[in-house]
Amino acid sequence: MPKAKNIPILQQSLLNWYAVHQRDLPWRRTRDPYAVWISEMMLQQTQVATVIPYYERWMKRFPNVVTLARARLQTVLKLWEGLGYYSRARHLHAAAKIIVADHRGQVPHRITDLRKLPGIGPYTAGAIASIAFDADEPVLDGNVTRVLCRMFRITTPPKDIHTQQKLWHLAHQLIPTGKAGFFNQAMMDLGATICLSRKPLCEQCPWRTHCRARAKGEQNQLPVKTPARLLPHFDIAVGVVWKNGKILIGRRKPKGLLGGLWEFPGGKRKSHESLKACVIREIKEETGIDVEVNQPLITVKHAYSHFRITLHVFTCRWRAGRARPLDCTAVKWVTPRQLDAYPFPRANLKVIEALKNRSS
Numbered sequence: 001m002p003k004a005k006n007i008p009i010l011q012q013s014l015l016n017w018y019a020v021h022q023r024d025l026p027w028r029r030t031r032d033p034y035a036v037w038i039s040e041m042m043l044q045q046t047q048v049a050t051v052i053p054y055y056e057r058w059m060k061r062f063p064n065v066v067t068l069a070r071a072r073l074q075t076v077l078k079l080w081e082g083l084g085y086y087s088r089a090r091h092l093h094a095a096a097k098i099i100v101a102d103h104r105g106q107v108p109h110r111i112t113d114l115r116k117l118p119g120i121g122p123y124t125a126g127a128i129a130s131i132a133f134d135a136d137e138p139v140l141d142g143n144v145t146r147v148l149c150r151m152f153r154i155t156t157p158p159k160d161i162h163t164q165q166k167l168w169h170l171a172h173q174l175i176p177t178g179k180a181g182f183f184n185q186a187m188m189d190l191g192a193t194i195c196l197s198r199k200p201l202c203e204q205c206p207w208r209t210h211c212r213a214r215a216k217g218e219q220n221q222l223p224v225k226t227p228a229r230l231l232p233h234f235d236i237a238v239g240v241v242w243k244n245g246k247i248l249i250g251r252r253k254p255k256g257l258l259g260g261l262w263e264f265p266g267g268k269r270k271s272h273e274s275l276k277a278c279v280i281r282e283i284k285e286e287t288g289i290d291v292e293v294n295q296p297l298i299t300v301k302h303a304y305s306h307f308r309i310t311l312h313v314f315t316c317r318w319r320a321g322r323a324r325p326l327d328c329t330a331v332k333w334v335t336p337r338q339l340d341a342y343p344f345p346r347a348n349l350k351v352i353e354a355l356k357n358r359s360s
């Protein structure tokens with residue numbers, strides 16, 4: 001824990017450093033709570049450089065809560081396409097509707113109200129409350145966690161519940177009254193640009209003389225890592241089914257992984273099942289049609305947070321039956337050009353690219 005007499009020194013040295021070294025990021029040019037909320041949602045599990053173009057496109061298309069609340073979910077998902085963790089987009093859309101209905105279109109300023117909105121956890125609530133409303137609330141993301149674990153030499157796993165409580169308490173203790181917004185952003189920047197996960201730049205750190213991990217030469221051992229789990233792997237067989245110049249696509253159920261996105265029909269291969277048999281079975285179960293499986297189109301490897309997949313994509317031809325949404329919420333026959341109007345998961349985008357390359 002920091003000594004009480006050191007807290008003002010740590011606060012001031014970090015704020016001074018931030019005044020000179022802060023990153024120029026598009027969402028920092030405003031304190032509009034809506035913009036802060038959108039940026040913080042996009043930044044969850046996504047790198048800043050990836051987020052910037054998405055954020056800029058989003059703010060042009062949905063400049064405020066009302067435009068977002070009125071949009072169709074499919075339009076929202078299309079704008080999010082490729083950013084991953086699509087539940088974030090669904091939550092933003094659902095939360096915008098609640099804000100319009102219950103908060104007269106204004107992002108609420110109280111942590112308790114923010115936490116009731118879909119997709120807003122303690123980190124995002126703290127970020128919105130402190131950055132947009134100057135509330136004395138801490139934040140704790142991966143960057144802040146790394147800085148705190150090193151500064152105060154926390155040697156237990158950061159995800160451990162007791163460590164979490166300790167980290168939140170520390171983050172709270174360090175907040176300078178009335179300056180939480182700047183301080184929190186300074187902590188984020190310190191973690192992102194100086195206290196790097198590998199090879200931290202301690203000589204440039206404003207906290208170097210107080211850092212306990214540095215004093216012991218343990219910067220590279222902290223935070224302690226939980227051993228990486230071996231992610232399970234699944235083979236997914238998928239069909240690009242043609243009928244009269246059109247391709248069949250289906251929309252996933254609204255909840256769960258990739259909920260609401262469109263995809264080419266297919267599914268998980270059973271043990272001892274051939275890929276071609278799997279395509280035929282899955283398409284029949286999902287849409288009710290019979291297909292003839294032709295040549296392979298592309299193989300795509302993709303990793304999600306809890307598992308990895310290999311998509312084996314085949315070109316198929318419709319043989320019989322009327323396509324209907326048996327294990328999805330909608331099916332459509334579309335031309336290759338129309339595919340661009342629908343939101344697809346990243347792995348499917350590679351299939352679309354392969355289709356375009358083949359026909360060009």
Ligand code: SF4
Binds near residue numbers: 206
């Ligand atoms: S001195 Fe090094 S390890 Fe300590 S907080 Fe600064 S950058 Fe991180």
